[in-house]
Amino acid sequence: MIDRSLLFEVLTQRLTESRALALLGARQVGKTTLAQLYASRHNCVYFDLEDPQSLEHLSQPMVTLDAALSAGRTVVIDEVQRRAELFPVLRTLIDRHARNSQFLLLGSASPLLLQQSGESLAGRLGLLYMGGVALSEWTHTNSSSSAKGLSPVHMNQLWLRGGFPRALLAPSARAAMRWLRDYLSLVIERDMPQMGLNVAALTMQRFWRLLAHYHGQTWNAAEPARSLGVSEPTVRKYLDFLVGLQLVRQLPPWHENLGKRQVKAPKIYIRDSGLLHYLWGVEDDDALWLHPKSGASWEGFALEQVLHVAQPDEAYFWATHSGAELDLLMFKRGLRVGVEFKRIDAPKITPSMLIAIQDLHLDALYVVYPGQRRYHLQPKSAAISTPIEAIPLNDLATLPADWN
Ligand SMILES: Nc1ncnc2c1ncn2[C@@H]1O[C@H](COP(=O)(O)OP(=O)(O)OP(=O)(O)O)[C@@H](O)[C@H]1O
Ligand SMILES: [Mg+2]
Structure with a gap:
């Protein structure tokens, strides 16, 4: 494995500073790998919207995510751009729970994610760009x-x-x-x-x-x-x-x-x-x-x-x-x-x-x-x-x- 602990520290720090954070970057730079590492070390629940099982778990997103946040967990959603209709739900939850480290969002289509989230999450979403291995x-x-x-x-x-x-x-x-x-x-x-x-x-x-x-x-x-x-x-x-x-x-x-x-x-x-x-x-x-x-x-x-x-x-x-x-x-x-x-x-x-x-x-x-x-x-x-x-x-x- 390539040691990306410096980036991991930045990610961890930035999450403690914002209610929701988007991890952005070119395709294949290692966003999913980093987010999974984060999820494995913190109290998280992980959804990958390209995975049918995750989609099923999220059939009632308001209920499921509200429960996870109430339990103090961080919700990680990968490939979030696949379900643009989630963003208004996220907005409601972010405002309801009023604590940091609620959501880590990522996806393979960063510009799309940015565009979709911009409409619903204005002012609520921190952005962290990652590049290839430095x-x-x-x-x-x-x-x-x-x-x-x-x-x-x-x-x-x-x-x-x-x-x-x-x-x-x-x-x-x-x-x-x-x-x-x-x-x-x-x-x-x-x-x-x-x-x-x-x-x-x-x-x-x-x-x-x-x-x-x-x-x-x-x-x-x-x-x-x-x-x-x-x-x-x-x-x-x-x-x-x-x-x-x-x-x-x-x-x-x-x-x-x-x-x-x-x-x-x-x-x-x-x-x-x-x-x-x-x-x-x-x-x-x-x-x-x-x-x-x-x-x-x-x-x-x-x-x-x-x-x-x-x-x-x-x-x-x-x-x-x-x-x-x-x-x-x-x-x-x-x-x-x-x-x-x-x-x-x-x-x-x-x-x-x-x-x-x-x-x-x-x-x-x-x-x-x-x-x-x-x-x-x-x-x-x-x-x-x-x-x-x-x-x-x-x-x-x-x-x-x-x-x-
Ligand atoms: N730190 C690392 N060390 C070794 N291999 C890595 C590391 N990070 C990522 N990879 C490998 O690089 C490839 C891309 O990683 P990953 O899927 O995490 O990227 P991504 O940014 O989520 O890609 P996409 O935008 O396509 O979703 C994978 O095969 C993964 O195993
Ligand atoms: Mg990925």
Whole structure:
């Protein structure tokens, strides 16, 4: 088993803070497994609405659930989006029992769940997003207490195969890629139509390949629209859909009042590095290292890990037309933290970093790189007091406390 105890703690904590919590995330990231673990350790009753027996037990939901809540139990409902008519019942019960940890809701169609619950449970439902296996979790799973960070083999395994547990744990990289191929087919042919996006499978396959091509770059709907033979609003709709499914990240551009021309288009990333590699046709470590865009893949992978660890309030990238840029600008509790991703041995301060520090008034700048040593970078000019630090990607697993 992959050790997801960090996430388990967050789930437990969040449930104590809200009457009802929805556990959301892309398909197959491990929502059901985590919820079952929770149910096995707490006083819970578990319903899976894809299971006929559960459905039968819930033939009179008001009575059954009221009894469970009165007995002080937490009600876990998986695949809740299958019975939208339950939501008004949940609302009544949530208001009646007025204590926290009443309901844990989850389902394989997160956007649908969100939409349905939004109508009935407004203001009553906490949301917890979970992603694929993060570097920190993979490190917990694989490191002995004496070793620092992940071995290069394990690091490459996570990067190459991505964070879906089934791909990560597949018997070979090739088997992982086959699993990812089938996963994508199912998302395209079953999930997307079920959630109301009726697009020819072939068009969606091509759209995914375009996304893989643009991974880590700015995205402007005009070119993809032309190449798919659809309108720009249609392309935007496709993209929004995949963002909603938590499969694609759209990083918006930051704009500072500077009198400089700044990039206004968002950047897009395929969030799971394994899916990206499948789409690129990359099947093993050698192919990945030799791939002309492996740098972009590494940056996207590192970006997801930083966002997972830092949990910022907002995240952007920044770029000017004259060439200065910042890969990631995070806002957290009023602080501005910049992050650069450099896939080189020993990153140094670049002119672009200094411009970003000054123009954006950064409180700190981190340079994430693939090495082993954490060190401070000292700007030549004494006028710059912002701390700049190089951080190994491998260190991100153990960082949370000082990432604030
Ligand atoms: N911590 C883990 N360690 C090992 N395997 C895991 C872990 N979590 C999940 N898996 C495996 O990954 C697969 C998907 O897990 P699970 O069914 O929990 O995901 P899900 O998010 O509920 O998927 P869906 O959205 O399709 O309902 C399963 O085969 C499960 O056994
Ligand atoms: Mg599930």
